[in-house]
Amino acid sequence: MERFVRVTGLVAPLDRANVDTDQIIPKQFLKSIRRTGFGRYLFDGWRYLDEGQPDQDCAGRPLNPDFVLNQPRYQGATILLARDNFGCGSSREHAVWALADYGFRAVIAPSFADIFHGNALKNGLLPVVLPAEVVDRLFREVEAQPGYRLTIDLPAQVVETPSGERFGFDIDPFRKQCLLEGLDDIGITLRHADAIRAYEARRRREAPWLFTDAG
Amino acid sequence: MPGRTLYDKIWDEHVVREEPDGTTLLYIDRHLVHEVTSPQAFEGLRLAGRRPWRVEAVVAVPDHNVPTTDRSRGIEDPVSRVQVETLDRNCAEFGIREFRMDDPRQGIVHVIGPEQGLTLPGMTIVCGDSHTSTHGAFGALAFGIGTSEVEHVLATQCLVTRRLRNMRVRFTGTLPAGVYAKDMALALIGRIGTAGGTGCALEYAGDAVAALSMEGRMTLCNMAIEAGARVGLVAVDETTIRYLEGRPFAPRGALWERAVEAWRALASDPDAAFDREVELDVSSLEPQVTWGTSPEMVAPIGGRVPDPADEPDPVRRGAMERALAYMGLEPGTRLEAIAVDRVFIGSCTNARIEDLRAAAAVVRGRRVARTVRQALVVPGSGLVKRQAEAEGLDRIFREAGFEWREPGCSMCLAMNADRLGPGERCASTSNRNFEGRQGAGGRTHLVSPAMAAAAAIAGRFVDVRELLEAA
Numbered sequence: 211m212e213r214f215v216r217v218t219g220l221v222a223p224l225d226r227a228n229v230d231t232d233q234i235i236p237k238q239f240l241k242s243i244r245r246t247g248f249g250r251y252l253f254d255g256w257r258y259l260d261e262g263q264p265d266q267d268c269a270g271r272p273l274n275p276d277f278v279l280n281q282p283r284y285q286g287a288t289i290l291l292a293r294d295n296f297g298c299g300s301s302r303e304h305a306v307w308a309l310a311d312y313g314f315r316a317v318i319a320p321s322f323a324d325i326f327h328g329n330a331l332k333n334g335l336l337p338v339v340l341p342a343e344v345v346d347r348l349f350r351e352v353e354a355q356p357g358y359r360l361t362i363d364l365p366a367q368v369v370e371t372p373s374g375e376r377f378g379f380d381i382d383p384f385r386k387q388c389l390l391e392g393l394d395d396i397g398i399t400l401r402h403a404d405a406i407r408a409y410e411a412r413r414r415r416e417a418p419w420l421f422t423d424a425g
Numbered sequence: 426m427p428g429r430t431l432y433d434k435i436w437d438e439h440v441v442r443e444e445p446d447g448t449t450l451l452y453i454d455r456h457l458v459h460e461v462t463s464p465q466a467f468e469g470l471r472l473a474g475r476r477p478w479r480v481e482a483v484v485a486v487p488d489h490n491v492p493t494t495d496r497s498r499g500i501e502d503p504v505s506r507v508q509v510e511t512l513d514r515n516c517a518e519f520g521i522r523e524f525r526m527d528d529p530r531q532g533i534v535h536v537i538g539p540e541q542g543l544t545l546p547g548m549t550i551v552c553g554d555s556h557t558s559t560h561g562a563f564g565a566l567a568f569g570i571g572t573s574e575v576e577h578v579l580a581t582q583c584l585v586t587r588r589l590r591n592m593r594v595r596f597t598g599t600l601p602a603g604v605y606a607k608d609m610a611l612a613l614i615g616r617i618g619t620a621g622g623t624g625c626a627l628e629y630a631g632d633a634v635a636a637l638s639m640e641g642r643m644t645l646c647n648m649a650i651e652a653g654a655r656v657g658l659v660a661v662d663e664t665t666i667r668y669l670e671g672r673p674f675a676p677r678g679a680l681w682e683r684a685v686e687a688w689r690a691l692a693s694d695p696d697a698a699f700d701r702e703v704e705l706d707v708s709s710l711e712p713q714v715t716w717g718t719s720p721e722m723v724a725p726i727g728g729r730v731p732d733p734a735d736e737p738d739p740v741r742r743g744a745m746e747r748a749l750a751y752m753g754l755e756p757g758t759r760l761e762a763i764a765v766d767r768v769f770i771g772s773c774t775n776a777r778i779e780d781l782r783a784a785a786a787v788v789r790g791r792r793v794a795r796t797v798r799q800a801l802v803v804p805g806s807g808l809v810k811r812q813a814e815a816e817g818l819d820r821i822f823r824e825a826g827f828e829w830r831e832p833g834c835s836m837c838l839a840m841n842a843d844r845l846g847p848g849e850r851c852a853s854t855s856n857r858n859f860e861g862r863q864g865a866g867g868r869t870h871l872v873s874p875a876m877a878a879a880a881a882i883a884g885r886f887v888d889v890r891e892l893l894e895a896a
Binding site (some may be wrong): 227236343384399400 | 438451468475480481489504548571573580585622624653680684687719740743746747792836839840855857860862
């Protein structure tokens with residue numbers, strides 16, 4: 211996983227609530243058996259005027275000029291500003307892969323859907339929850355100031371605006387550590403292999419029907 | 426000791442280790458796998474030189490990409506075919522049981538788990554699919570995970586996670602005829618919103634839930650995620666136990682007796698505290714129809730498309746305006762005046778035998794309206810299909826002009842060939858009416874199977890109770 215420590219970046223505002231993972235990455239792209247290459251299809255249905263196909267070269271596709279990520283001022287954005295319940299719907303991790311592959315390092319919103327939130331943390335894409343009124347203000351500032359950049363400081367758990375205002379955010383301490391060090395869960399969990407085996411041995415005695423296996 | 430919720434009881438039994446900050450290593454009893462969210466997880470295992478921790482806990486099935494027409498020639502779409510073949514290869518390589526596309530038991534993962542008795546009360550169950558909440562109908566702790574977590578569970582049989590908050594929804598009263606679990610689910614989402622259950626395990630309780638069949642409870646739990654809750658739950662009772670007895674992978678003999686005894690304790694204690702409680706009386710509930718692009722945009726069939734001008738919150742108003750533009754609807758339109766182009770009866774929400782019976786009861790002796798381009802019935806599994814055929818339901822559907830298909834996810838998310846064209850309007854028994862969900866530009870209205878059947882017959886949305894009374 212890519213480490214996340216401190217990121218300063220251009221902010222793109224996506225002013226809609228309940229952005230679902232079907233919009234972030236439409237289903238036809240889920241047929242890929244790879245983890246990479248989803249960035250060009252991010253928000254495909256909103257970003258392009260035609261319907262995208264898997265493995266399609268997007269260079270010649272007609273762009274939707276009204277979609278925020280197509281506006282020249284937001285090219286190169288690395289922080290996405292969003293509304294409530296971002297990432298709702300399907301569990302597809304492809305949504306996170308697409309955001310990260312496009313170049314986003316963080317999404318700021320008043321709330322996230324649970325599964326998306328977990329997926330993001332496991333891929334070095336930082337979901338930052340700020341109060342709705344703060345997000346509202348950030349939306350106004352982004353739209354008013356071309357080139358608007360925010361700094362997200364994970365060790366300090368702070369988002370800093372160009373004028374030096376600082377907004378604190380919460381993050382699960384375990385996930386924070388994983389992000390700071392770029393650690394994957396599996397290696398950490400396997401350090402507790404003995405505890406898992408001991409648990410299984412006990413459960414086999416207590417609830418043996420759970421082990422009448424499907425294999 | 427204060428009382429515990431059903432969720433807390435199952436959680437407590439599965440804690441392998443807990444850190445002081447609450448980070449928990451949770452043991453997973455059953456891992457269901459499908460072709461879309463697993464290839465990268467298997468690839469991760471291979472790259473790290475790892476093997477599945479307990480391969481007997483894992484069961485796989487291809488469902489999202491499979492064709493619902495004649496399968497003798499395989500999958501035409503080369504990209505879909507590669508994904509299904511990749512699942513076959515991964516399962517063969519790692520020794521995982523798979524119900525392949527040509528297996529009569531193949532079907533939608535959330536239909537076949539319970540059907541095979543792979544879903545049991547008190548289990549922790551995960552799948553790389555948000556509708557895993559379905560299995561909570563059995564008093565199991567079941568939830569959807571991402572692909573990184575699929576890999577994690579394959580490698581360790583555990584998840585690193587944190588305890589959710591507890592929420593209880595009490596459905597009181599008696600459900601009127603012609604109104605179903607789907608209507609309960611939609612009405613609840615309309616009330617609490619698509620983020621109403623975020624961060625919570627949602628337990629469904631009350632007389633109206635106790636009166637539901639397992640199929641109805643599965644529909645209800647299936648859509649917990651549409652209310653933002655990863656987990657839906659219903660306490661174990663005699664209905665649960667009757668459903669499971671004799672299922673292929675359910676315990677037998679003395680082990681069955683012992684399991685049943687343990688399962689009877691799987692209910693929230695009377696004094697258990699919930700972080701949030703909601704109550705909904707179903708006695709006067711009407712059939713529900715969604716009108717927008719989020720499941721919370723829903724109204725009773727007797728209602729009208731709302732006017733965004735009446736919405737004071739600007740973010741919500743904007744969402745309504747966009748939804749109506751996408752759906753091609755005007756504010757104030759009566760829902761009964763909305764004509765449909767296609768009808769889809771299927772999905773992990775509503776493709777079980779009881780759903781097909783409810784739809785067939787409406788269709789019997791009638792014809793699909795000429796204006797409806799296509800009406801599809803896609804059974805949830807090969808065994809549901811076989812059962813329906815044994816009951817003659819396929820004949821009822823075919824004679825009325827429905828297409829009778831092979832099992833799979835089909836038009837719920839249109840990863841296979843079944844999809845809407847741009848601008849086409851569909852009465853669908855699935856779970857998500859998001860933009861483009863059933864095909865780019867397609868317009869989805871979520872309804873119960875009976876309401877979908879009624880829309881097929883009338884060519885527009887109608888109150889199914891009128892058809893049921895006339896029958």
